[in-house]
Amino acid sequence: MVVHSGSVLTVDGALVEVSPLNRPDAELVVYLGRDGNRDLAAVVPRDPNVGRNDDGIGGERMVGLRDFLVSASGRGVDGAREREIASTAVALATWHANHPRCSVCGDVTVPTHGGWVRRCDRDGRDHFPRTDPAVIIAITDEEDRLLLAHAAYWSPRRFSHLAGYVEPGESFEQAAYREVREESGLDVTDLVYVASQPWPFPASVMVAFTGRVASTDIRVDGTEITEARFVSREELPGLISDEGIVVAPRGSIARRLMEDWFGGDIP
Ligand SMILES: [Zn+2]
Structure with missing residues (x-):
């Protein structure tokens, strides 16, 4: 191919x-x-x-x-x-x-092992492809409404779940707690792992959870996330058709999380 x-x-x-x-x-x-x-x-x-x-x-x-x-x-x-x-x-x-060069000595590296390794001939180091984990969390409140957030760098009407990269020294769960707190001011509990999906844009794997919050006192950080709101199942179709909000595309784990919550295909 x-x-x-x-x-x-x-x-x-x-x-x-x-x-x-x-x-x-x-x-x-x-x-x-x-x-x-x-x-x-x-x-x-x-x-x-x-x-x-x-x-x-x-x-x-x-x-x-x-x-x-x-x-x-x-x-x-x-x-x-x-x-x-x-x-x-x-x-x-x-x-x-x-990654054309060795990250240690700076010399040019060459592909080997069928393209799954790059080798530095100067110092003999092998360099392997990276995959950076990121967590994505479908958050519901006590009325089972879903939190939808808008990130500053997205196209204007796009809304999705909170997500972020796992940082050094963190578990997936700790990354989820931290990202939700940083981006929405909410404390998420009851994290349940759902599934994961390779997301090579450029080198991630998305690790998906559901989680719950007791408070709905949203305080977005205003830089990464500029808007966030809880949405009911009854409201969602109207937001898409009338307000023109755009949700994650079919085939993405974000969409699957949303449809799991919604209870079927989102019209
Ligand atoms: Zn080197």
Whole structure:
């Protein structure tokens, strides 16, 4: 498969698998693993315009991973398989692009071990791909209303759950307590782990929890989070249709948390 700058080569919404004989001239090849009786690799083409030209042989085009994850989420088992492949490929390609040098001595490193390690030939150090955990928490109050917050750097009407990176020395739970307190002034309790999702933008895994708060005295920090409110199930559809608020896309764990709370598909 072909990956470049956070995008994957697709045709009719599905990943394009290119035979090794036809693959574009490669800047990087990463072995992704065994799929049935075939070996899969991700190829980063030397020519960044591969798949971006309108000559689009057979309708092929590069699609950003976020959009691909949304569209593939509607394609059942095949879509789930391709989401995993595309997430892994983009995560590794991005890591290579962002880590060309040894973090200790500064010399140029080279890919090895099928692209899962970069080695520094000067001091012999191996450097491994990073994954940065982040927590996301669906918070409800005593009336079972859901907390929806707006982050300053999001598009204007977007609302979602509170979330943040796990800091050094923290457990996931401690990160959740701290982020909720910092961003909303609320003290969350009853954290329950739900699921996790790779989120290679650029190198995260989202760890999802539900949690409860006794107080609804929201005090947003005003810098990261500029607005937050509790929303009932009855209110949510109207906020989307009438006030134009935008919630997380299908296929994201944020959306799943919201639909778990809502009790089904959000119209
Ligand atoms: Zn080095």
